[in-house]
Amino acid sequence: MTGSAGSAATPSAGGQANGAASSHRALLYRDGQDVRAADSFLQAAIAVREPVLAVLPPEKLARLRPWTGQDLPDVELIDAAAFFRRHGAATRALSNWIRAHARSGRRARVLTEPPLALAAPHAVRAYLQIEAAANLVYQPYPVFMLCLYDTAALPRQVLTEAERTHPELAHGEEYTASARYDDPREYVRNSSAVVQPPAS
Secondary structure, three states: OEOOOOOOOEOOOOOOHHHOOEEEEEEEEOOOHHHHHHHHHHHHHHHHOOOEEEEEOHHHHHHHHHHHHOOOOOEEEEEHHHHOOOHHHHHHHHHHHHHHHOEOOEOEEEEEOOOHHHOOHHHHHHHHHHHHHHHHHOOOOOEEEEEEEEOOOOOHHHHHHHHHHOOEEEEOOEEEEOOOOOOHHHHHHHHHOOOOOOOO
């Protein structure tokens, strides 16, 4: 339905690394990897009847929409531009969805790609702080989060920050630990610091 609301690589996009309660991964994609990842992500959820929240650009939602005609568990497809228009509201909505759907004995899945290529620098920075905080906030919940980043549209610095805010990176059907991953508290603190102008 449509809603409003350095470890070893693992072999499957549908898997959850190391049996952790939560899993937060980034796919820095190119050449159709995003399409394949989204299809694999949803197929894996269908196979075990896990609820899914997909917050994506309209053209990617259109690809996934035919899947929702099947006898599926909760599947919500939301336009990313509308969802991420206000980060505070988006964070509350995501938190509420995870609390409602990810609980003991039932894993949930979240697939996101906000329109960062069109966002102002301060909005990109705020979103990346949310990504870092997610590693702590959602840790107690059985949720698998996969975040898509377009290497052709986004600056190298944004892609580097994605590596710093996700413990694991996707490589096709495999996942590896991010060598650049930062402690979430340190990341948020450092990226929130006010830079003083040089002395005149």
